[in-house]
Amino acid sequence: MTAHLLYGGAGILLFVLGVWSFLVHEALLRKVIALNVMGSGVFHLLIAIAERGSLPPDPVPHALVLTGIVVAVSATALALAMGRRLEDEDDAR
C-alpha cells in the first residue's frame, strides 16, 4: 500500500511540476519538456495502479502507457518541427 502511494504520489507530483514549468517558462523547448514531464507523471500513475498485490499486474494500464508514449512522441515531434521552422525564418532575416 505504501509503495502504491509513493509511486502514485510521485506521478501526481511530476504532473504538477510539469504544469508549473509549462506555465512559467517562455521558451518552446522548456514548454515541450514540461509537457513530457506531465506525461511521464500520468504514465507513472498508470503504472502504479496496475499493481495488484499477489495477482499478476493489470495489463490495461500498460497498454495505455504504450499508446500514450506514441502520442506524446508524435506531438513532441510536431512541436519541435514547427519550432524549428520559426527559428529558421528568424535566422534567414
Add this chain to the structure above:
Amino acid sequence: MLDSLALAVTVPLLAALLVTALPGRVQTLGVIGAIATALVSLQVTVQVWQHGSLRSDPGGWGAPLGLALEADGLSAALLAMAALVALAISIYATGYFREGERRLHFWPLWFLLWSALNALLLAADLFNLYVTLELLGLTAVALGALTGQREAVAANLRYLLVGLLGSMTYLLGVVLLYAAYGTLDIALTGAAIRPGPVASAALVLMTGGLALKAAIFPLHFWLPPAHANAPAPVSAVLSALVVKAAFYLILRLWLDVFGTIVTPAAAGLLGLLGAAAVIWGSWRALRAERLKLLAAYSTLAQIGYLCLFFPLLQATPEGPARDDLLAALVLMAISHGFAKAGLFLAAGLVQHSAGHDRIDELGGTAQHLPAATFSIALAGTALIGLPPSGSFIGKWILMTGAIETGQWWWILVILIGTLLAAAYMFRVLSRAFNEAPTPRRFVTQASTEVPALLLALTSAVVLGLGAQLLWRLMGFGVVA
C-alpha cells in the same frame, strides 16, 4: 455485412492513404473519398434513425477490455453535420487549392482529421477519446499551419501546446477514473461512479482540459489567431467541427459519466463562463478589423451559448422539458457548424478576391461577389438567431428553459449577445451596398461559391424548418 460504424472511421483513413500514394490524382481521389466518407457517415445516421442507438465491438472484444464504437442520437446528429459540412469544404478545397505543393499536403491531413473526428464522435471509451482527441488536435494544427506563413505557424504552435496541456489534463482525469472504478467504458463508468473526491477531481481535470480545447472563456486566447490565420477551408473546419468536437466531449461526459455527481454550482460556473464568452466574444467580434478575426471571435460567443444550457439542464428534471433543452443545444451546435463553415468559406472568397480581409475596405469586393456576400448574410441570419434559422429555435427554447427554471438572468445575456451579433453582422453587410454598378452574374466561381452558399442556406433555413427531424433522431417527442 460490413460494420457501418467501423466504416465511418476506416473509409477516410483509406482515402488518406490513397491521396498520399497517388499524388497525381489527388483532386479526383479527394472528391471521391469525401463523397464516400460522407455517405458512410450518413449511413450511420440513417441506421440510428431506424434502430435507435448502435454499438459494435471491433474484433469481438466486448467491454470492459475492447474498444467499442457506439452511436446514439447525439453522436449521429453531429456525425451527419460533420459529413455535410466536410463534404462542402472538400468541394470548396478543390477550387481553393488549385495547384502547387499545398494541394498535396492538404488532402492527406484533411482525411486524417475527418477520420479522427468520426472516431471521436463514435468512441465509447474514455481512453479512445483521448487518442482521437490527440489525433484531431495534431491534424488540425498541421492543417492550420498549412500556409507556412510565420503568423500561422506561430499561432498554431501555440494551439498545439495549449491543446497538449488540455489533453494531458484530460488524461490524468481518465487515469483517476480507471484507478477508482477499473473500467474505461463510458456506460460502465457512468453506472459505477459515486460522489467523492476522486470523482470530483476527475470531473474538474477532464472538464478543465477539454475547456482549453473547446476555447471556453477564459481559456480561449489561442483560438482567434489560430483560426484567423489558417487557409479558408481549414478555418471553416477548425471553427465548425474541431472546437465542436471538444465541446461534444464535455457534453458527453457531463451527461453519461458524471451525470449523477454534477452539482448545480459546477453547472452554474460553466454557465457563467458561457455568459462571459457570449458577451466578450461578441464584443471583440464587433471591434474586429478583419473579417476572419470577426468570424473567429463569433465562434467564442457561440460556444458560450452552448455552455448556457448546462445550468438549465442541471435544474430541469428528466422529462420532455429536459429533452427539448438537449435537442435545442444540439440544434444550436449544428446550426453554428453550418453557419460558421459557410461564413469562413465566403470570407475566404472575399479575401482571395480582394487580397486582404479588412472589413472597412471590403465594399467594392463584396459587391462584386454577390453569391459570397449572400452566403455571409445567410450565415449571419443563423449567427444572430433570426427566424427561420435553427439557432432561433435553439435560443427560444434556451430562454423558455431559463424562465421555467427561474434563472432569468441568462436571458439578459442572450439578449445582449444577440444585439451584438446583429451589430457585427450588419457592420460587414453594410459595406456591400455602397457602390454601383451591381454585377450581372450571381455566381463567379461555382466550385467555391456553391458550397459556401449551401452551408449558409442550411443553417439559415433548412435546420430551422426541419428541426423536428433532430428531435426524432435523438429519440425525443416532438415539441408542441
